[in-house]
Amino acid sequence: MRRMVLNLFVVLFLVLESWPALASGLQFDKSEYAARRKNLMARIPDGAAIILGAQPGGEPYVQNNDFMYFSGVEIPNAILIIDGKNQESTLFFTITESGARNEGISLELVNHPKEVTGIEKVFPVEQFNTYLLRMASPTTVLYTSFKPEELQREISNEKFGTLFGNMMTNPWDGRLTRELQFVQHLKSRFPQVEVRDCSPMIWDLRSIKSQAEIELLRSCGALGAKAATEMMKACRAGVYEYELSAIYEYYCRKAGADIAYNVIISSDENHPYLHYYKHDRKLVDGDFLVVDAGPDLGYYDVDISLSYPANGKFTPRQREIYETGLAVQKEFLAVFRPGMTAAQAHDIVWKNLTKRGFDMSKDIFKIRTMQNGISHNVGMAVHDPAGSGGRGPLKVGQVFAVDIYAVFPDEKLGFRVEDTVVMTETGCEVLTKGIPREVPEIEAIMKKPGFIQVLKEKGLY
DSSP states (O other): OHHHHHHHHHHHHHHHOOOOOOTTSOSSOHHHHHHHHHHHHHHOTTEEEEEEOOOSOSSSOOOOHHHHHHHOOOOTTOEEEEETTTTEEEEEOOOOHHHHHHHTOOHHHHHSHHHHHOOSEEEOGGGHHHHHHHHOOTTOEEEEOOSOOOOTTOOHHHHHHHHIIIIITOTTOOOOOHHHHHHHHHHHHOTTSOEEEOHHHHHHHHHBOOHHHHHHHHHHHHHHHHHHHHHHHHOOTTOBHHHHHHHHHHHHHHTTOEESSOOEEEOGGGTTOTTOOOOOOBOOTTOEEEEEEOEEETTEEOOEEEEEETTSOOOHHHHHHHHHHHHHHHHHHHHOOTTOOHHHHHHHHHHHHHHTTOOTTSGGGTSGGGSSSEEEEOSSSTTBOOGGGTTOSOOTTBEEEEEEEEEEGGGTEEEEEEEEEEEOSSSEEETTTTSOOSHHHHHHHTTSOOHHHHHHHTTOO
16 A cells, blocks of 8 residues: 555656756757767778667667767667768658657657758668668778667666677577677678777767766756655655655656666665665664665766665664775775776775774775775766776766775675766766765754655655
């Protein structure tokens, strides 16, 4: 009954409030996408990149992140060619007005695609084969992505690993991915043409965010901080984990966003499982939670983790572990600079903590997950591709998660403190600021009534 009532309130508020979409259907101004295409053209002066749009199949439809990155176009079965030799781009799509309306696609985009997108050429998708026949020659390299498309809540490299094991090398399956099948078709139909993987180039570009992207990520971060704080306020012993997850999702959807990944809640015996999302425990007095959650706003994600006691009051052991982890995170946030590697940052942070009087021989400092502060890049995927630089020196415009966590299985205890930051000329800007992090702040806010308590007081829950 509780779950049903909560879902009814979620639906009601979703009807009343939504995030306003741009009239064109694009998330950014067309000049933003044009600059991205120009940057890719500069890397492929000897050829053209073919980027396949996502096919329909999910509800609602979402575009492939790489395709969205260069075009802003959310039309199913579209194809984009970015031509480095001729310095122009071509978009192929076919959709009826009825089909566009069903998908919520802007008719302005469908009827005036050149003006809306700034893409130089636009043709029906049925003309793609003819266009490719004219373009393919021994002097033109064809680039395309060899890695799987990245849809909502997906991570391309991780998706490839799953498909490789479950499909490609499965003796009872053996299929190629859609992308590798396309590569095979290109090579067989145009044997005179060299076909190369452009995934690393695209991921290099995606790894450094523009000002427009950073501004959107700030909005996403503010939303994530709000949802996380409201989730914390509603937490009490006796509340189910699924109720807290529903509250987080409600605040995201109330703002017209989605969730970037399944809300993770670890407590009690589930602390060792860092991606636990079953939400199947009723919290009891003494439980300590690790919550890992983030919104997806306009195809961009942030990653947030926070830890707190179910009853709103830290025990001495919970406080010791939590404040130590928070101190480590604060040091990394203060130390990171452009050009610095994770290993260099680790050495400085450990020296600073020693000077501050921390006992570095304690178990918490020996756990591998406490070592370097940098977890992964963040952007259009919650684990955004790092590009060819991998985990090299930090760069201005790089967005990543500063993530400190540890697990103590024998104590049924764990903690995690994670924020999404952008590297600036002078250091880190926290994009997910506004979350109560200090113990007194957490204990104070958990005394206030949250979503569940307000509804209960009104007799609606």
